[in-house]
Amino acid sequence: MKFFTPNSKEELYNFLAEKEKTNDTVEILAGGTSSIGDFALKGIYPNFIVDIKKIEELKEINYKYEEEILSIGSAVTLTEITENDYINDEFEILVDSALEVPSRPIRNMATIGGNLFDPKNSIIAPVLLVAYASVKMRDSNGEITTLSVSEFYSKEYYKKDIKESEDNSIIRNDLLFVESIEIPNKYFNSPAKILRTTEDLNNDYESLVNLVALVTEDNKIRFAESACSDYPLFLGEYSLSLSNDEIFGKILSTNKLVFECARQELDFKKYIFELLEFGRNPDEEIMINSTVDEKMHTFFTTDKKSLFTLFYEEDITETPYVIFNGRVVDTRNIFSIEAKDEHIETIEYLLTFEDSTAYKLFKSLEKYKVSDSKKYLKEIVMLFYEIVRENPILKAEDIKKIVKVVDKDINFDNLLRAIKEYQKENQR
Ligand SMILES: Cc1cc2nc3c(=O)[nH]c(=O)nc-3n(C[C@H](O)[C@H](O)[C@H](O)COP(=O)(O)OP(=O)(O)OC[C@H]3O[C@@H](n4cnc5c(N)ncnc54)[C@H](O)[C@@H]3O)c2cc1C
Structure with a gap:
């Protein structure tokens, strides 16, 4: 096995074109969080490993104003997604999904491109599917093409093994390269939610159910999932004027879902109904101003959120107790909206006064x-x-x-x- 570390896309593509003429097998190495373990497990190594971490062009996150598309380079890590201001402001559901990968060291390495190649488990793909995103890639014949994430899966581009096509010609998927993920702005800031369960508490890597729903402006709900099928599936768009049972029936009849255990099937159903509930009452964001520790803060919250959850998310205090207009209160029992225009002091602030x-x-x-x-x-x-x-x-x-x-x-x-x-x- 040999290593190749290109510094640009051009170097990479020249290398892949050269390999087209040979029988050498090639494997792209991005974060390595999936593949390194896989090699060791299977004991099969390719002839060439191509490490793409030095290609700066693949680490860019750009909003292309003319095309109204957010372009995320394939080597962008999940942490870079969670820390990107633009994505946090406009397409937060992608941040939520990246944060589902539970370990920070993994998120620091794992890339969005690499995640697409984890078909039974991809945490990111359902979000891309509901947003009608595309994959820009160099296909195995060296052509640069853009195709929807849905086609990327249905046409089996995600399969890395070299395979025979219908006309018996060899398809070298190992020479296929994803450059970027392109997300149109159509569904930015649409209410969206992820529900996920894992095999068990000790295995928070493999999803049992990984469902995403997004609500459109014209009162429709779009579903996508990974885990209950061979590869991530867009489950369709349904009018919210239909009943829950009607929508659930259509999801089952129009998609090839495979449930491996009763719990998976139950959770899937439970989550579809929960997401429909969310779709009918998507939480609207409300802006409130509160004075916390003598400073004015602006918070964005929802009417169901407790003050505890809001303060936890905003990293305001470590304890559930705060001084609320002069009285100690338990923030778990207060809606965050109640903090509008109020004065709050935290224990951390009180501890800065030695005579307190x-x-x-x-x-x-x-x-x-x-x-x-x-x-x-x-x-x-x-x-x-x-x-x-x-x-x-x-x-x-x-x-x-x-x-x-x-x-x-x-x-x-x-x-x-x-x-x-x-x-x-x-x-x-
Ligand atoms: C402890 C642990 C927990 C994890 N938890 C989760 C989880 O909760 N959810 C989840 O979805 N995943 C999880 N993963 C899996 C993994 O981290 C992710 O799928 C990750 O996003 C893979 O990205 P990577 O950059 O590390 O890919 P790599 O391991 O580098 O590559 C994976 C595959 O993708 C191919 N590839 C990578 N980039 C490209 C490209 N640009 N073009 C063509 N092929 C490419 C590689 O050749 C390889 O076949 C976990 C892994 C570990 C070790």
Whole structure:
């Protein structure tokens, strides 16, 4: 096996053209997160490995204004997708899907191009299918062609093994190269959602169901999936004026789905119905302004989102408790919309003031090693914050009652000591 590392598309294409004249087998190496393991597993290595990581042209994300197309180079990594401002603003569902690959080190390596070649599992393909995206590629005859993602799969371009075509000529899919993914802007900012389950909790790589739905302006819903078929499938576009059962019946009758176990079939059905529910009530984004830690923040939220979820997504605070207009509240019980025009303080902010109740209490909890986790210590401070600020003397059973909600790893005896000491010192 030999390595070839081209620095440009031109070098790459010249190399592939040369290999067309030989019987040498070629394998493209992008992130390597699928293929390196595959080689080792099968024990079969190609004659040439072509590492494309040095080709800068393949790492570009461009919005082409004239064509109204977002073009993503095949060597763009999943992390680059999740961090791209344009994609986050205009086509967030692609970010959501990339984030379904659970491990950051994998996302740092895995490319969008490589993901297309994982047909039973591709996390990205269903999103591309509902958005009617295309694949721009050099086909195995050296022609540059653009074809829909749907055709890419139905015509089996994703199969890397060299195969015979109907007229017995050899098709060298190993010489096929995907340059970029082209996504038209037609469905940008359309409400869309992914639902996915994996084999089991310990295997979050292989999808059992990976379904995506996108709602169009004219009240239709577009579905696509990978995992319940041989390769990713566009499952069709359906008017939301049809009943759920009608739509589900049409999906089953018009698509070749293969369920390998009862759970897969059940989850598939459950998710189609859940996505239909979403399609009928897509969450509209609402903009709110709130003052957090003395600074004005603008948040985009939905009417169903709790304040806890919003603050978690926006990385505002580590605990579920905040001071909301002067009172400690549990953000899990508040809709984010309720924070509109309100004043909120976080524990992280309170801890920046050394003479504050929060800071002194935190130090006392730390001194008595109430928990090894700073996050839990912050949570406990918030639970006691208001009461000890008002200075009542707490009995052991009161303290127990207050921390009952923190069923976390804390040392209760030490907590009693810490609170008592805090109260003694602050009585003086
Ligand atoms: C621990 C772990 C967890 C994972 N979790 C997920 C998951 O949750 N969901 C998921 O979808 N995948 C997952 N994967 C699989 C894998 O990471 C992805 O499919 C990834 O996007 C593959 O991209 P890559 O750049 O690493 O491809 P590579 O491994 O480099 O290549 C994969 C295949 O694609 C071909 N190829 C790559 N780029 C091109 C190109 N431009 N043109 C032609 N052929 C090309 C290669 O020749 C090879 O056959 C996981 C992998 C691991 C190891």
